[in-house]
Each structure stands twice: as structure tokens, then as C-alpha cells.
Amino acid sequence: MFMRNMGLALILAMGLISYSQGVMAAEPECGANTGQKATGEPIVVGGINGNAPPGDFSGGTDAAAAYFRCVNDNGGINGRPIKYIVENDQWNPELAAQVATKLVKDDGVVALVGNGSVVSMAVNAKLYKDEDVMAMASACAISDCYENSNIVSTNQGPLPSGVGALKFAVEELGTEHAACIGFNIPNNGGWACDWAGKYMESVGKKSTALLMDPSAVDLNSVYLQALAEGVDTIMLMLPAGPALGILKVAEEQDGGDTFKWISPTPLYDPTVPEALGDYWNNKLYVNIELGPFNSDGPDNQNWIAVMDKYGEDGDRRDTFSQSGYLSAKFFVDTLLKMDPAEINRTNVTKAIKGISGLTSDLLCGPYYVGDFDRHMPNHAGRMVVYADNEFKVVRDCYDIESSYLDSIRQQERQLKLIQ
Numbered sequence: 001m002f003m004r005n006m007g008l009a010l011i012l013a014m015g016l017i018s019y020s021q022g023v024m025a026a027e028p029e030c031g032a033n034t035g036q037k038a039t040g041e042p043i044v045v046g047g048i049n050g051n052a053p054p055g056d057f058s059g060g061t062d063a064a065a066a067y068f069r070c071v072n073d074n075g076g077i078n079g080r081p082i083k084y085i086v087e088n089d090q091w092n093p094e095l096a097a098q099v100a101t102k103l104v105k106d107d108g109v110v111a112l113v114g115n116g117s118v119v120s121m122a123v124n125a126k127l128y129k130d131e132d133v134m135a136m137a138s139a140c141a142i143s144d145c146y147e148n149s150n151i152v153s154t155n156q157g158p159l160p161s162g163v164g165a166l167k168f169a170v171e172e173l174g175t176e177h178a179a180c181i182g183f184n185i186p187n188n189g190g191w192a193c194d195w196a197g198k199y200m201e202s203v204g205k206k207s208t209a210l211l212m213d214p215s216a217v218d219l220n221s222v223y224l225q226a227l228a229e230g231v232d233t234i235m236l237m238l239p240a241g242p243a244l245g246i247l248k249v250a251e252e253q254d255g256g257d258t259f260k261w262i263s264p265t266p267l268y269d270p271t272v273p274e275a276l277g278d279y280w281n282n283k284l285y286v287n288i289e290l291g292p293f294n295s296d297g298p299d300n301q302n303w304i305a306v307m308d309k310y311g312e313d314g315d316r317r318d319t320f321s322q323s324g325y326l327s328a329k330f331f332v333d334t335l336l337k338m339d340p341a342e343i344n345r346t347n348v349t350k351a352i353k354g355i356s357g358l359t360s361d362l363l364c365g366p367y368y369v370g371d372f373d374r375h376m377p378n379h380a381g382r383m384v385v386y387a388d389n390e391f392k393v394v395r396d397c398y399d400i401e402s403s404y405l406d407s408i409r410q411q412e413r414q415l416k417l418i419q
Contacts, residue, residue: 038076297361
């Protein structure tokens with residue numbers, strides 16, 4: 001039912017673009033970093049991605065797999081290697097249920113790490129809770145993923161990133177009335193644009209949601225609709241492909257200066273500058289969920305080093321890849337504190353829910369899990385502008401303002417992460 005309309009899958013084609021470094025990174029550091037291969041009893045871990053037309057969501061599991069290979073070459077989990085089993089649900093809800101059941105019930109995984117499948121998130125949340133297994137995801141983009149007790153992700157998703165873009169636009173660009181252009185999917189475009197509208201109302205501004213049928217996209221029509229609505233800002237709450245399509249329509253009508261142009265993370269990928277060209281210099285602002293790809297921060301550089309040495313040909317190096325690396329690292333750091341003889345699903349779930357206050361240069365705030373009904377530890381980001389054929393940071397880490405986070409802030413107070 002979830003995928004009855006295959007156009008729905010388009011909403012998740014976010015940031016799925018390869019990224020390569022021109023300079024070889026340093027030797028990666030992973031886990032205990034002993035330089036010795038782990039030879040003990042394997043710890044079984046699972047991961048699910050959605051990799052089939054119309055989208056490849058494998059970046060998170062690719063990066064997690066690379067990090068686990070590095071860990072296994074560096075002592076494993078106190079001598080025990082990680083056996084990482086990755087399944088592809090192929091954007092099929094029935095298959096998503098089957099592969100999750102296989103991993104959880106047949107393979108007996110202690111946890112799932114690096115998940116990047118919205119189909120699986122929507123279908124299998126109840127299974128994860130019933131079987132007392134945690135999914136440390138890396139690619140969430142729908143409300144179901146953030147509003148479940150046994151799923152937590154290192155990426156933000158469209159709601160915080162979209163509100164973050166609007167906050168910048170209101171404060172720095174003078175936005176008064178924004179159009180939120182997204183797909184007419186309640187748990188993605190409708191969900192994110194609705195909360196974007198609530199933010200704008202809270203600061204005394206206006207917002208208009210322009211939602212398209214993903215199976216019958218008419219980019220020219222939605223652009224003309226934005227003109228008719230009298231908005232001064234357009235937020236592209238879309239995957240990179242359709243977002244670039246609207247920018248092309250606007251360029252053909254010389255609309256670059258007609259509106260202020262903003263976007264959540266999807267337009268932040270290394271292939272976008274070539275697609276944009278000179279016309280959009282200093283006209284497009286994008287909120288990014290994790291650190292810049294070219295950051296010299298230790299985790300970003302280690303992500304590059306891990307992918308260079310332990311990644312496979314064709315592995316994606318996108319925001320979800322950064323997120324998958326980070327989920328795997330936090331998972332490993334947590335298991336290294338456990339007695340290796342006591343590592344089982346019950347104890348691992350307890351240990352993951354005990355995570356609090358982990359930090360990384362890829363994140364703008366502490367990562368935590370806790371025993372809560374919903375999870376959204378990453379809700380602060382950065383803003384970049386497209387200029388001189390590249391993206392440049394124009395505002396470093398800043399948090400969003402949204403009543404959606406009221407329960408999240410309460411969690412953070414409970415864990416003593418904020419006052």
C-alpha cells in the first residue's frame with residue numbers, strides 16, 4: 001500500500017550522489033585501533049537499504065560496512081568481529097517486511113545500523129519494538145522514522161532542515177512569505193511543509209504549501225503557482241532532481257531574482273554546482289544536516305579515510321554516507337564499553353538506549369538516544385550559499401525553533417544535555 005504509487009519513492013532521492021576527494025586521506029582510525037584482526041565469535045548486525053529504481057539509498061549501509069571492516073581489522077569489539085548482513089528491500093513493502101523478519105528473527109541480529117530505507121522504516125517499526133531491537137539509522141526522511149521508540153537516526157530529515165532554511169531566510173534574507181514546494185505525501189512533503197508553516201506563523205510571517213502529485217509532476221505549473229501566490233521566497237522541499245528542474249524553469253524565465261531561493265539538504269551534493277552554472281551564483285541557500293564534505297574535522301576526515309581504504313567501488317559518498325559512518329562509529333564505541341561475553345540483543349538495546357552526550361564535528365549538537373517514544377537528536381545545522389561554482393558556509397551551527405521539538409527538548413533536559 002505504501003508504495004502503490006511508485007512516484008512516492010521520488011521523495012527520498014535525497015543527496016544520493018557520489019563524492020570523491022582529490023587528496024588521499026590519512027590512515028583511518030577505527031574502534032580499538034589495534035592493527036590486529038579480530039578472530040573471536042562474530043557479533044551479528046543487520047542493515048536495510050532501499051536500492052532499486054527510482055532511488056538508491058545504500059549510502060548509509062555502504063559506509064557502515066566500510067567502518068565495520070576497518071573495526072574488524074583493528075581488534076573488533078574486544079576481540080569479536082562484526083558480521084554485517086545488509087538486505088535490500090527494493091522499495092517493496094512486502095520485501096521490506098520479509099528481510100527485516102529474516103534479520104531480526106532468523107539471523108538474530110543484536111541491532112540494525114546504517115539503515116536507509118523509508119519503506120522499511122514505515123513497515124517495520126512495530127517489529128523492532130516487539131522484538132526489542134534498535135535501528136541506528138542513517139537516512140530518515142518521513143515522520144514514521146522520527147516518531148518510533150526503536151529507531152534513531154544521525155540525519156535530520158526534511159523537517160529540521162527545512163525549518164532551519166526558513167529561519168535563516170527570515171533572519172538574513174528578509175523573507176515575509178515563503179512557498180514550501182514538496183510532494184503531496186502526508187508523512188514527507190505534507191508533514192514537513194506543515195511544520196514549516198507553523199514556524200512561519202510563530203514568527204509572524206506567512207507560508208504557502210504547494211504540493212505536487214509525485215506521479216504527475218508539472219514543474220512549470222508549480223513555478224507559475226508560486227508567482228500567483230505572491231510569495232517572496234521559494235523553499236524547495238524536494239529531492240535534488242525535481243529541485244534542479246524548478247531552478248531550470250526559473251532560470252529560463254529569469255526568475256533568479258524574483259524570489260529568494262532556499263532548500264533543505266538535498267541540493268547539497270557535489271554534482272549540483274555543475275548543474276547550476278553561473279546563473280545561480282549567490283542566489284541559492286541550502287541548509288545542511290551534517291558537516292561540509294570538505295571539512296578538515298577529524299570525523300569527516302576519518303570518514304573519507306575509511307571509505308578510501310575500506311569502501312567498495314560504487315559506494316556513495318554523500319550526506320547519508322557521512323551519517324552511516326557516524327551511526328556505525330557510535331554503535332562501535334558503545335559496544336566497546338561492554339563485556340564482550342555479555343553482548344546480546346537485550347544488552348545491546350539497553351546500551352544503545354543509554355547513549356547520551358556523544359559528539360562529532362559532523363554534528364552541531366550532542367547525539368543521544370534514551371528510552372523515549374520518539375528520537376530526533378540531530379536538529380541543528382549549517383547554512384551554505386552556492387557561489388563561484390561551489391558551496392560556502394555562511395552560517396555555522398545553529399538550532400531551529402519549532403514546537404515539534406518540545407518533547408525532544410524535554411528529553412534533552414531529562415538527560416541533562418540542556419538546561
